Every structure is written in C-alpha cells, then in structure tokens.
Amino acid sequence: MNHPPELALRIVSLYSDVMNVYADRGNLIAIRNRAAERGIAIEVFEVSLGDQLPPDADLVLIGGGQDREQHRIADELAAHGPQLREWVEADAAVLAVCGGFQLFGRWYRDQHGEIIAGVEIFDITSVAPGPKAPRGVGDVVARSMVGSIGEVVGFENHAGRTYLGPTATPFASVEHGFGNNGADGTEGAVYRNAIGTYLHGSVLPKNPALLDHLLATALSHRRGEVVVLEPLPAPYADRAHTSAVTVARRRSPAR
16 A cells, blocks of 8 residues: 555656666666555656756665766756755765766866866765776675665776765775775765765666665655665565676676
8 A cells, every 4th residue: 555645755866867877767767666566655856957956855866977977967966965965964865876976975086187076975085097097897796884785786887986085984895896996995985864886787676675775764754753664575686686796706806
C-alpha cells in the first residue's frame, strides 16, 4: 500500500540531461523501482539549465560529466549552492557521482589549470593532473564506512584526483581499484546524509544496500523521525553485485 500523498518523497535530479556518463540516470530509475517495491510514493523534480530548484528536497541526485559538461553547469550550480547546503544541513540525502561529486566539493582544477568553484558540501578538492597521467579506470570493490551498507561495487573512469580535507570523511575504503586518488585508499566522501562517489555503473542497481540507505535517510528527512526499512529481497541486484565483485577482483589491482 502506498503512503499518503503528503508523505511522498521529493527527489531532485540535477542536470541529468547533461551529467549522465555511464548511465548515471539509471540511479533515478533504480530509486523509482525500489520505492515502488516498498510502496513508497515519490515525486521527482528534474532540474536542468535555466530551471529553478523546488522549495524542498528529501533526496538530491547528480551524475558525472566530463570537463566540458562540468563547465556548462558550474556557474548555475554554484548559484544553487546556498539552497543545496541548506538542504544538506537539514539532513536531506544526496548522491553525487564523479563529476557531480567533484562539483559538490570546494573546487576542481581542470586539465587546463582553470579552477571551477564547487558548492562546498564536501571538504574535498580535485585536480586533473594532466594528459600524460594515467586515468583511474576499472572495476571497483570498496567497503563503505556508512551505516550497514557494507561492500559496494561500481565502475570508475576519471582523470581527476580527489583529496579529502581535514574535516572530510571517506565514503568507503578501496579493496580493488583506484579510488579518489590512487594513493590513500579512500573512495568518495560523506557529509551528514550526503554521499559523494566515483562509482558509475550506474551504481544503485548493483548496490541495493546503498539504495535502501538513501531511501531510509530520505524518508527520515521527510517524516522528521528516524526511519528503518525492513529487509526486502533484491535477487537481481544481488546477482549483479556478486558478478561485479568477481570481475573487479579479477581485473582490478588490490589495495
């Protein structure tokens, strides 16, 4: 049975027509399907260039893009920064992937040395080291440091190196793959209920525990009380997860 309309989750999808490399828009599809399985009503606000943000949000999604796409949205995203930070401080949930993750940090220095200002949700900085530096490419297995999410899998392909600031907490520790910068073993970042990650795939269809975590935190924000979701089987997602782990352990270097 669906929850009453007034309890519908408000999901804001940012620039999915621009920031959608490696099918990051699939994260929204996965949320729609999982919410339907759980009888959770949702309302989706698609926000692109020239659009205003809605008055409120329970969950914000942004995907990845190359430097060209990041430059396209950067000024407008920065203008939305105060509202986005207000939502995060009120414990709305966020999933920011790759280029979106970089832009939710303090700044990103692109391959030409130009600084793109971020919205300063995560205490991170990101740097493109130059065309001759190896990219972080391949399958990833990591262990999340958030709640009971546990093992996460995905695919990464990024030139930028991301470094955590003194107040930053990593989303996960890398077991196989490159991670934030290929050196310190960290993957992504967390601030309150906001999660940033380099994991594509898209990431949510292969990680039902992460998907359920986002739904639970979004519901907690919406209802003003802690929501704990009952376990719900996800056999297709679990098989996809297991397959991705096998591939990553075979193809990607161990940390």
